[in-house]
Amino acid sequence: MTGRVRPLRSGGARSGDAIVIPLGGWSRVALVGASALGIVAFCWPFLIDTRSVGDTSIAPLVFGVLLLLVLGVGVAQMSEGGIDAKALALLGVLSAINAGLRPLGAGTAGIELVFFLLVLAGRVFGPGFGFLLGCTSLFASAIITGGVGPWLPYQMFGAAFVGLGAGLLPRCRGRREIVLLAAYGFAASYVYGLLLNLSFWPFVVDPGSTTAYVPGAANWFNLRRYLVFDSVTSLGWDTLRALTTAVAIALTGSAILAALRRAGRRAAFTAPVEFRPADDGASPPVGRDQLPSGYMRVPRSEVFSEK
Amino acid sequence: MTADPIAPPLRGSSSVASTERGTPPERTSSNRASTSHATTWLPRNLHPIAWWIWALGLVVAASRTTNPFLLLAIVAAAGLVVMRRRGTAPWAKAFRWYLLFGVIIVVIRVATRGLLGGGAMGGAHVWFTLPRVPLPRWAAGITLGGPVSGEAVVAAACDGLRLATIIVCIGAANALANPKRALRVLPGALEELGVAVVISITVAPQLVAGVQRVRRARRLRGGADRGFRVLRSITLPVLHDALERSLALAAAMDSRGYGRRSVTSPTTRRLTVALLLGGLAALCVGVFGLLGGGTAPAVTTPAILAGVTCCAAGLWTGSRRVRRTAYAPDPWDVPESLVVLAGVVCAAVFVVAGGSIHGMQFGVATLRWPTLPLVPLVAVALAATPAVTAPRPPVRRVRASDPRGRSGDVAPIGATA
Amino acid sequence: MIDFERVTVTYDGASVPTLCDASFSVPEGELCLVVGSTGSGKSTLLGAVNGLVPRFTGGVLAGRVTVAGRDTARFHPRDLADIVGVVAQDPLAGFVTDTVAEELAYCMEQLAVPPSAMRKRVEEIVDVLGLADLRDRALAELSGGQQQRVAIGSVLAAQPSVLVLDEPTSALDPTAAEDVLAAITRLVHDLGLTVLMAEHRLERVVHYADSMLVLDGTGSVTHGPVAAMLADSPVAPPVVELGRLAGWEPLPSSVRDARRRAPELRERLAGRPVPGRGGARRVAHRADRSTGHAALSARGIVVRYGDLVAVAGVDLSLDAGSITALMGRNGSGKSSLLWALQGSGPRDAGAVDVAGADPGLLDPRGARAHVALVPQTPSDLLYLDSVAEECAQADRESGVPAGRTAELLGRLAPGIAPTCHPRDLSEGQKLTLVLAIQIAPSPPVVLLDEPTRGLDYGAKRRLADVLDGLAAQGRSIMIATHDVEFVARVADRVVLVAEGAVVADGPCEDVVVSSPAFAPQVAKILRPDPYLTVDQVAASLEGIGEVR
Incomplete structure (x- = not known):
């Protein structure tokens, strides 16, 4: 039973943040499986035996469908016990901010702000929340701007793992925390860009080009071709994005972390809930957050309270 | 970890209520009652899933041919249906961006071939020769410039056109299917994801308005206009507002019954977990079979199929925990079936004909006009029938006296891009 | 209908309880006003009705709250949604969906009401609250009053027997507020709902209320009929303050009531000069x-x-x-x-x-x-x-x-x-x-x-x-x-x-x-005498008014 498993404690959590969406043992298993499949879906040009894949320019679409299914499984597993209304509202509102930030950045030369809040929120609210926030941010943004396409599963998947990773960073506070998060933001947006390009490389570039993917060729050969392709097309863009993310985190990170932590405190994710009879203290509590619906959920005291 | 020992009296009464109220069979029967044959063709939103299946049919068809005429025919079919049956919503207007993106793909393909091809494909008809640019050692094998032959350009354009067509077909579905309605057909196991996205669609425009308001108010304090301090002074009030709003929203959701669950047995829950994780494991086995690591192909395909089935089953059993109904669900009626049929038949013809009919693949060994095979063309024509068979999108009901709604009160048909 | 038995609420980390030993009972079909200054625990009291306090906010609730026989210690707010409807201050913040019809249906969807019944109820609500023309509109483009009526409609759709409103008009302008309050009073009269409402524009609602709950700021709560409670409520509309000043018994709660008593007061004021507004301190400044x-x-x-x-x-x-x-x-x-x-x-x-x-x-x-x-x-x-x-x-x-x-x-x-x-x-x-x-x-x-x-x-x-x-x-x-x-x-x-x-x-x-x-109310009551505020009347009666 997922509920029995000790919730995954990240660095953020140990330093006093609420884990808003706990990651049970099975969810962790699902995430490991999902990431394994994700690696294949993103890096297939280097991994796959092309004889078993018919048409290499269609392969990104097929893997896209697969990723969608895998994401569905991950999310279903994570929300299997139901998600608290507070966590869900937070998720919705933060992904609205992310979705709102996205078109803002697209117009202005590479200033990409999606990861900025994703990293900070993942840090404060834990890896499970970060994962879901990555999914919903990109999904909502695609729906709002009408940008649903074969690239969407890749973007969702990438962002989900960026958020998850932010939640798993080691514990520290103060200036060191900001440096850590800024460095993570820099690295994450770089890797994200590199992988996203990789997955669509065979789709976009003409096979006749000398920067194109050559099915069946040696990996180092393809890798070199890919790096040339990437540096010609999007390296500048990715660098700019990574830099803006890092700079934004470095400069506003502490204020935004404080705002998010304050929201976490106000939402009272960790505050104990107790009903007791009118005679104060004399008799034991009648019930401690009893859940009348009869469905199974880890009692709040067990999941949310720290220590 | 079991059901609450103090079973409240409500439980009994509400489960009675739930059996007499919200069960799926009753839903369909009530739809029947409200949707008679007379109303089937009246203006309404077609079921979003029908549009997506239709569009995916076109995607499959497009992926099976490189004949530029057939591809252009598919684009034309998709475009025709979009023109005739899209609504006035913002996502409906995004279709032109997909067209533009398609053009960009073709251009990139031609450009990368022309610039970076280095005449690798050869070809008798050299149109012109670009100067060769010497590249550093580490980029050995990559050439910049060189002769550009007609064959190479045409081949690149055709291949690009095929991918552009795929993008345009997805764009068509995007323009035709109402994404908010599509969210409602997410399986119950993903309900939370859907709710979060619905919330953000609701909140995002208000946040944008909030940013504008704060930005304007910023001037009142007379602080600096530039730099990251401004970013902070704009972001933080908006963020604080948003976070406070999320708490208010959660309270509203909680007191309006969000998160009511039906009682699921521990067995069902275990089954769900087992199916989801088992499916994932099977998918892993299958996909790693593709890695050429020696797994026999005999294992690969069945493993992937089993994985997909298990995952789907897991999502289905997981959906049983959610007990909620949908207001005004989209009915599935004759037009939906016709639209799906148009897409599926078109895809089937292309898949079957792919190998057997001459002219499906366009060879560019010699520069000549491609032929236009008749059967696939008829199939594409069939795929365009939703332009007629699908009901028109509803016009927003607006009173003439209301000036605000008048702009939305345009006839959906013939609305230009 | 709503019963509080010796309820004490203490939030996590707070040293003093927000509500202290509150006991009262609001019978069915009553419109009860909750009155108190900001921070006196109005929201806590209202939240305790459907269990949001302490389940949502955290904290300790000692005592017992029952609504229609259901104890909030045993029922989660979501399981009380079909008997208690809660409407918050800012309607826009509580909307989950973005069109009127979908929002009205949201609560029913959660309660698994079958679609055919849902359709019918949405139509009923739309008629009761006068939202028929707005059905397909986006919520963000409605006016504040329309939004608040939609918020009320969306909880009414679950057919609750209790409606809890936490300052439903504080974020609205007067026309919108009027709109919403008219809708609420109609609901009380037509549907027989039990309503618990915090509202600081007392002058608009006090004459519709049957009883009042007064929070004095120390955490204690008193409940009683309106006229009795108004006599020493810490907050009161000008009409009541004027009544207190003039020593009217029972206190008038509407301009119409007061107007009938006004001739007597006008007589007392006759011949006295109308003082400047804002009391003596203000009058001194006014010269410069x-x-x-x-x-x-x-x-x-x-x-x-x-x-x-x-x-x-x-x-x-x-x-x-x-x-x-x-x-x-x-x-x-x-x-x-x-x-x-x-x-x-x-x-x-x-x-x-x-x-x-x-x-x-x-x-x-x-x-x-x-x-x-x-x-x-x-x-x-x-x-x-x-x-x-x-x-x-x-x-x-x-x-x-x-x-x-x-x-x-x-x-x-x-x-x-x-x-x-x-x-x-x-x-x-x-x-x-x-x-x-x-x-x-x-x-x-x-x-x-x-x-x-x-x-x-x-x-x-x-x-x-x-x-x-x-x-x-x-x-x-x-x-x-x-x-x-x-x-x-x-x-x-x-x-x-x-x-x-x-x-x-x-x-x-x-x-x-x-x-x-x-x-203003005082002007309406004392017309044609040009008095605008209670302070003016008081000053005039004390004879400290100066000729302007």
Whole structure:
């Protein structure tokens, strides 16, 4: 039973943040499986035996469908016990901010702000929340701007793992925390860009080009071709994005972390809930957050309270 | 970890209520009652899933041919249906961006071939020769410039056109299917994801308005206009507002019954977990079979199929925990079936004909006009029938006296891009 | 229907309970008003009805709360959704979906009501609340009153027997508020709902209420019939205060009741001079006021948004040391005019002159040194983590010696802890903080946009005193507001705008008393005598009024 498993404690959590969406043992298993499949879906040009894949320019679409299914499984597993209304509202509102930030950045030369809040929120609210926030941010943004396409599963998947990773960073506070998060933001947006390009490389570039993917060729050969392709097309863009993310985190990170932590405190994710009879203290509590619906959920005291 | 020992009296009464109220069979029967044959063709939103299946049919068809005429025919079919049956919503207007993106793909393909091809494909008809640019050692094998032959350009354009067509077909579905309605057909196991996205669609425009308001108010304090301090002074009030709003929203959701669950047995829950994780494991086995690591192909395909089935089953059993109904669900009626049929038949013809009919693949060994095979063309024509068979999108009901709604009160048909 | 048995609520980390040993019982079909000043525990009491307190907020609830026989200790709020409907202050913040019909159906979807029944109920609700024409509209484009009616409709759809409303009109303008309150009273009469409502515009609802719950600020609660409770309620509408002053028994709760008793009071007042408003302290200042020197003069102000003309050629001059009220319907151009005068908003034509400079042509820093503007949502200006940091930042921004803003704030609103997070302040404190920040560079003109929205009687009184004090220092103040009673209390002059143009401009008494829409309660009761506030009547009765 997922509920029995000790919730995954990240660095953020140990330093006093609420884990808003706990990651049970099975969810962790699902995430490991999902990431394994994700690696294949993103890096297939280097991994796959092309004889078993018919048409290499269609392969990104097929893997896209697969990723969608895998994401569905991950999310279903994570929300299997139901998600608290507070966590869900937070998720919705933060992904609205992310979705709102996205078109803002697209117009202005590479200033990409999606990861900025994703990293900070993942840090404060834990890896499970970060994962879901990555999914919903990109999904909502695609729906709002009408940008649903074969690239969407890749973007969702990438962002989900960026958020998850932010939640798993080691514990520290103060200036060191900001440096850590800024460095993570820099690295994450770089890797994200590199992988996203990789997955669509065979789709976009003409096979006749000398920067194109050559099915069946040696990996180092393809890798070199890919790096040339990437540096010609999007390296500048990715660098700019990574830099803006890092700079934004470095400069506003502490204020935004404080705002998010304050929201976490106000939402009272960790505050104990107790009903007791009118005679104060004399008799034991009648019930401690009893859940009348009869469905199974880890009692709040067990999941949310720290220590 | 079991059901609450103090079973409240409500439980009994509400489960009675739930059996007499919200069960799926009753839903369909009530739809029947409200949707008679007379109303089937009246203006309404077609079921979003029908549009997506239709569009995916076109995607499959497009992926099976490189004949530029057939591809252009598919684009034309998709475009025709979009023109005739899209609504006035913002996502409906995004279709032109997909067209533009398609053009960009073709251009990139031609450009990368022309610039970076280095005449690798050869070809008798050299149109012109670009100067060769010497590249550093580490980029050995990559050439910049060189002769550009007609064959190479045409081949690149055709291949690009095929991918552009795929993008345009997805764009068509995007323009035709109402994404908010599509969210409602997410399986119950993903309900939370859907709710979060619905919330953000609701909140995002208000946040944008909030940013504008704060930005304007910023001037009142007379602080600096530039730099990251401004970013902070704009972001933080908006963020604080948003976070406070999320708490208010959660309270509203909680007191309006969000998160009511039906009682699921521990067995069902275990089954769900087992199916989801088992499916994932099977998918892993299958996909790693593709890695050429020696797994026999005999294992690969069945493993992937089993994985997909298990995952789907897991999502289905997981959906049983959610007990909620949908207001005004989209009915599935004759037009939906016709639209799906148009897409599926078109895809089937292309898949079957792919190998057997001459002219499906366009060879560019010699520069000549491609032929236009008749059967696939008829199939594409069939795929365009939703332009007629699908009901028109509803016009927003607006009173003439209301000036605000008048702009939305345009006839959906013939609305230009 | 609603029973509290010795309920004590203590929040996590709080040393004193917010509610203390509250016991009362509201019978079925009653409209019960919850009255108390800000921070007295109104929201806690209302939240406890459906168990949001303590399940949602955390904390300890001792005692027992039962609604229609269900104990909140055993039922989660979501499982009470079919008997308790809760409507919060800001309707827009509680919307999950984005169109009216979907929002009305949301609660029913959660309760798994079958679609056919849902369709029917949505139609019923739409008729009851007058939302029929709005059914397919997007929620964001509705007016505030329409939004709040949708919010009420969406909880009514579950057919609850109890409706809990937490200041449902505090974020709305008066027309919208009127709209919502009319809908609520209709529900009480037609559907027999039990309603528990916190509302600070007592004058609008008190005559519909059957009983009142009064929170005195120490955590204790008293419940009783309206007339009895009004006699010593800490907050009361002017009509009740006038009744107390005149010693009427039983106290009138509506203007109509009071009007019938008024001849007697008018007789007592006959022959006495009408004193200046705001009591003796104010009268003393008044002599130095209106120096005749214009602090701000504006000519031909035009503001357009595309084809929409928001401000159509307004000429205006504000005297130093005076308080001017800018009144008018929503959308009549009040805000646009204020922003244009301050110089931060767009201005398509016209000129403004403040101490020889046009703030519209200055940089933001220069503009704020001439004209201060407190916007409708003051918290838009706050972005730091504590009151002290905000004050220090304000000192730096406006180039005044360090500590100046904090000292100003201390004078305007004593007792705000400097370490407090600005977002944790009450509405009134936030407003005062922003006011202190804005007037730090000592601008001669101060403009306030809707400052009384969301304030209770006490906070309004304090704000009025603050504005009086600022005017006494010779500053010129203009407030855009809908709040008639506040205008009656504080304004010397009223400027009435409609469709972007000034339609009336004159001394408060002249403009306000003659208008049916803008007359304060006291004026309505004592017409034709030109009294506007209870304080005036009191002063007159005590004989301390001076001839103006």
